[in-house]
Amino acid sequence: MQTTIFPLPSFQLSSVAFFGRGFEEYVSMFDLDADALRGRRVLDVAAGPSAFTAGANARGIDATAVDPLYGLSPDALTTHALIDHRRVVAEMRRKPELFQRGTFGSIDEAVAARAESARLFLRDYEEHFVHGRYVGGALPELPFADGAFDTVLCAHLLFIYARQLDLDFHLAACRELARVSRGEVRIYPAAGADGQPYPEIDRLRAELAALGIALETRPVPHRFFVGSGTMLVLSSRRR
Ligand SMILES: C[S@@+](CC[C@H](N)C(=O)[O-])C[C@H]1O[C@@H](n2cnc3c(N)ncnc32)[C@H](O)[C@@H]1O
Numbered sequence: 001m002q003t004t005i006f007p008l009p010s011f012q013l014s015s016v017a018f019f020g021r022g023f024e025e026y027v028s029m030f031d032l033d034a035d036a037l038r039g040r041r042v043l044d045v046a047a048g049p050s051a052f053t054a055g056a057n058a059r060g061i062d063a064t065a066v067d068p069l070y071g072l073s074p075d076a077l078t079t080h081a082l083i084d085h086r087r088v089v090a091e092m093r094r095k096p097e098l099f100q101r102g103t104f105g106s107i108d109e110a111v112a113a114r115a116e117s118a119r120l121f122l123r124d125y126e127e128h129f130v131h132g133r134y135v136g137g138a139l140p141e142l143p144f145a146d147g148a149f150d151t152v153l154c155a156h157l158l159f160i161y162a163r164q165l166d167l168d169f170h171l172a173a174c175r176e177l178a179r180v181s182r183g184e185v186r187i188y189p190a191a192g193a194d195g196q197p198y199p200e201i202d203r204l205r206a207e208l209a210a211l212g213i214a215l216e217t218r219p220v221p222h223r224f225f226v227g228s229g230t231m232l233v234l235s236s237r238r239r
Contacts, residue, residue, distance in 0.1 A: 009095055010194040011225070016161055017084040018069060018077070020048040022117040023055025028103055028222040029188045030153055030231060037061045040150040045139065045177060046157035049081040051117040053133060054124035064133060066143075071136035074126045081118040088114075098195065102223025110224060140172035147182035155188040159198045167200045171207050178213045178234050185234035190217050195227025212237045 026044075027034055038060040044052050047065035056063035069080060089111050092099065096107060104110040125134050137143045139157070154177055158170055165173075177185040192198055205215045214237055217230050 009097055011091060011098055013091060017088050018048050018080040019084045019088045020050030020117050020121060022051045022113055026052040029155055029220060030186045031220040034059055043149040043152045045152060045154040049118040049121040051120035054120050064135060066135045066137045068138040070134045074122055078122055098226050100223055100226060104224055140176045142176055142180055144180045146179055148180050150183045152177050152181040152185045158187050159192050162192050162198060170204055174208055174234055175211060178236050186231050188231040189228040190230040190232045191227035
């Protein structure tokens with residue numbers, strides 16, 4: 001008898017999308033205490049058109065964002081954001097079973113929040129790129145000194161794009177995130193595009209432990225994408 005294996009539904013994009021979330025969504029994705037971060041240096045890696053950095057600076061947090069596309073003109077980034085918004089939203093609407101009510105009451109509500117995030121980002125980028133708030137750079141080599149930031153955040157790049165980015169990339173990226181942080185690194189979500197835990201997590205944990213970097217999984221209040229109720233936290237034992 002032939003057995004048919006049905007693959008788990010998965011959020012599929014052919015390349016990493018320039019698509020971002022807002023300040024409040026970051027607070028719940030990373031379980032942040034925004035008051036405690038006031039005056040602290042925070043880095044958002046793979047920040048895309050996220051409005052976290054704009055919102056954080058407006059609240060007295062010394063936040064910087066880094067993304068490979070920063071350095072392009074505001075017009076060029078607007079085009080990237082518009083095209084990728086359509087691409088991501090089309091995939092969300094194709095696979096509503098991958099989303100649950102919680103942080104948002106519906107997919108439409110989430111789509112509107114992310115469109116607003118891109119709008120806030122583009123306005124802030126236009127004004128503050130020249131001040132170094134938005135820096136061009138890519139993992140696994142970031143253009144920052146060792147321990148330059150109190151907290152480092154990275155959302156929706158690692159694990160989610162495991163089809164495109166292999167274990168070596170994930171290991172080098174985690175190492176680099178830990179290098180530029182003098183505190184914690186928080187990575188969200190701790191799940192892949194199918195909402196399942198990263199299959200190589202045990203190897204990643206072992207390789208990082210050998211480098212003196214501890215990896216733990218922590219619950220977060222955010223609920224939207226399936227399996228997205230946890231983040232990974234890296235902390236360097238050699239600090
Ligand atoms: C899906 S967006 C995530 C945006 C934001 N972090 C969020 O969660 O809302 C992924 C971002 O990763 C950026 N990216 C792609 N390759 C990267 C790399 N090697 N290092 C850092 N960022 C990268 C893309 O340009 C894109 O803006």
